Amino acid sequence: MIKIHSIETLGALDGPGIRTVVFFSGCPMRCLYCHNPDTWQGGELRDETELAEMCTRYKAYYGKEGGVTLSGGEPLMQSAGAVKLLKELKTRGINTAIDTGGGVYLPEALELADLTILDIKHPDPVKFREITGAGQDSLIKTLEYLRSHGKKFWVRHVCVPGITDTVQTVAEVKRMAAGAEKIELLPYHTMGVHKWEKLGLKYSLAGVPPLSEEKLRELNLSL
Numbered sequence: 220m221i222k223i224h225s226i227e228t229l230g231a232l233d234g235p236g237i238r239t240v241v242f243f244s245g246c247p248m249r250c251l252y253c254h255n256p257d258t259w260q261g262g263e264l265r266d267e268t269e270l271a272e273m274c275t276r277y278k279a280y281y282g283k284e285g286g287v288t289l290s291g292g293e294p295l296m297q298s299a300g301a302v303k304l305l306k307e308l309k310t311r312g313i314n315t316a317i318d319t320g321g322g323v324y325l326p327e328a329l330e331l332a333d334l335t336i337l338d339i340k341h342p343d344p345v346k347f348r349e350i351t352g353a354g355q356d357s358l359i360k361t362l363e364y365l366r367s368h369g370k371k372f373w374v375r376h377v378c379v380p381g382i383t384d385t386v387q388t389v390a391e392v393k394r395m396a397a398g399a400e401k402i403e404l405l406p407y408h409t410m411g412v413h414k415w416e417k418l419g420l421k422y423s424l425a426g427v428p429p430l431s432e433e434k435l436r437e438l439n440l441s442l
């Protein structure tokens with residue numbers, strides 16, 4: 220069984236093509252700018268086979284590139300459920316992707332998925348801990364596994380003004396991402412702040428503005 224926060228059908232942002240995105244509950248990290256803090260707790264228990272069957276109902280929309288993305292929260296935290304769901308989807312011929320913050324190292328899942336989308340919050344271990352409250356061990360092991368096994372992966376990096384938006388930080392992310400098929404720089408936004416307030420949590424980045432389009436362009440040019 221998997222504790223699920225929500226399911227989005229026909230999503231176009233979390234991996235290639237049209238995808239069903241399964242948002243798992245729970246995360247071992249506590250990123251300062253998390254836009255899904257509502258996934259940290261709670262959730263509804265769902266059976267993996269039933270979930271796979273539900274996802275299969277949309278198979279006609281997935282086309283050549285689309286499929287199912289396991290996201291969250293941290294989808295690899297519920298390790299047995301994540302592996303079982305990936306296997307169930309694979310037997311149904313559905314393309315799978317994992318959208319992970321690198322907070323859990325789970326080689327069995329990395330092996331099964333057709334694509335891993337790995338978020339590098341910060342290349343520096345000290346700053347990484349300041350942002351996420353966690354260490355980089357799992358992230359480093361995940362990168363090593365993906366590279367050494369020739370697995371397809373993308374790297375994402377959220378550019379937060381004054382924290383993770385320097386050319387130097389982006390260059391370090393690029394170095395860490397060696398072997399990635401694609402590197403995506405995402406602009407920091409404040410659209411998730413209301414969720415923190417609703418949960419009664421203090422948002423420590425209050426006052427930090429969204430990243431400007433101009434700055435994002437500059438950083439993309441430096442890649």
Ligand code: SF4
Pocket residue numbers: 246247248249250252253254255256258291292293320322
């Ligand atoms: S890894 Fe993702 S879900 Fe977990 S705290 Fe960070 S941003 Fe939020």
